[in-house]
Amino acid sequence: MLNAQSVTVSLSDREIVHDVSLAIAAGEVVALLGPNGAGKSTLMRALAGIIPFAGTLSVDGRPTATMRAGERARAIAYLPQDHVVHWPISIANLVLLGRLPHQRFGQAVSAADRQAALTAMRMMQIEGLADRPATEVSGGELARALAARAIAQDTPVIIADEPAAGLDPAHQIRLMSAFRSLAAEGKAVLLSIHDIELAARWSDRVVMMSDGRIVADGAPGEAISAALLARVYGIKARIGHDECGLTLTPLGLSED
């Protein structure tokens, strides 16, 4: 579904992401892991079309370079890391913004738009907040509303930058299972995450980045090893496997 080849991203003349190739199939949830400053956000912003990059990117076989802005917005949805809403618009109107790429100029909000927004709000369990101003709900509620906005965009590819940050465990699970069910509908999901156990439990594949390069890519149980964590994060950790998936106990820093 999503196919990135030799993606290199530079910000103010400094190369942040070096020659990264990444393919995500329809139905697949891929977790992007890596320490702070590894280039995860930069890679995601490049794939989402926000910053320019060298290399090629295609969605469903179609190169994004040939897509118009609106077409691209119907192919890739992007959920930014920071939770920004500048005006006290209602949660319902916020989620409906995700439908913009599907609306022609001057066209009123259609029944299909409302339905998509409502479905997304139900998935994130925020339908009760529909009329509340976005600037007055709690941080976790806003995070879910913004996720619902990206889901309402109804694109084959969803890229989410730390969508689980700031959510309580129940809502983290709800969010991850929402991504799973979107993947089950045939979408490709790429999300960055700091919680390695959460990533391992809910994703089909983990991709580990370090210093702008992919250093591991595979099924969670195989890709994540104590040696990799020591090399990438500089931590000593005990990794176990139980019926729920992978467990990780950080023991300390490698140099200790």
Add this chain to the structure above:
Amino acid sequence: MNPRFAPIVLALATAALFMASLAFGAAPVGLARGIAALITGDDPVAAVIMREIRIPRALLGLGIGFSLGLCGAALQGFLRNPLAEPGLIGVSGAASFGAVVVFYSGIAGAFALAVPAGALAGAAFAVLFLLALSFGRASPMTLILAGVAVTSLSGALTALALNLSPNPFAAYEVIFWLLGSLKDRSMTDVAVALPLMAAGCVIVVLTGRALDALSLGEDAASTLGIDLRRVSLLLVVGVALAVGAGTAVSGAIGFVGLVVPHLLRPFTDRRPSTLLLASGFGGATLLLAADIAVRFIVPDRELNVGVVTALIGAPFFLWLVIRSRRELT
């Protein structure tokens, strides 16, 4: 109140004040007599008063007020800052300076439209500068800073022109013009300014969807298919046409574009796009009302409407600052 009603209510208020603006003036000509005179042609004095004085004045009040309210709302949405106003991108300052050059050089008396032409040239220069700057990837912040630079340079050059003024009367003429007024404008002024303002307003209204998307920040907006460069281009050109043309015929009228979107935001659903029309009609309502008020406040020495809007606007601005400071602490 249902947020959908705000633009309708304000449009009705604008229509009522437009008629009131036609009805009141120094001469004792009422609305019925004036309109009858225009239709029948039996009352030449009343017809001249309507055609030469009141209709141009009411039309300019409507057009300029609408432009200021609309552009203020659009720029607040674009910059995601409730303190933005149409003068911020430097067009009003540059237009004022263009007019001052015309006064100063003595071209003002040469032909009827010399002052508006000079002001439009000033506004055009400001726009070319801003466009050249945003040809690269200019952020809204760059646009604000460039606008501030243009405004202060225009202000400094205006002060220089006043400093070097050949005689006090020329300086007085410039200062009086800078205060902003809708008095004694002709239908020729209307013919020059109104089409430009209308074109500018249409261009600005086209950015509504993009402004809504920008509520989520620039990154999210661009992934919703919004081309940020195109939006800033449309806004710079639209605001320059609407506000530049207004300044060209009326001088600088401050604070309408700042105050009106603020006052009206709570009566809308707070989306930048729904605020646009409401704020346009709100601006027209405010300017028409202020322009009627100046005819009565000091009857024998009519105040400039720009003075009145600034007198209302400045304390309001201060109140905004104090309130936002309270919210921060």
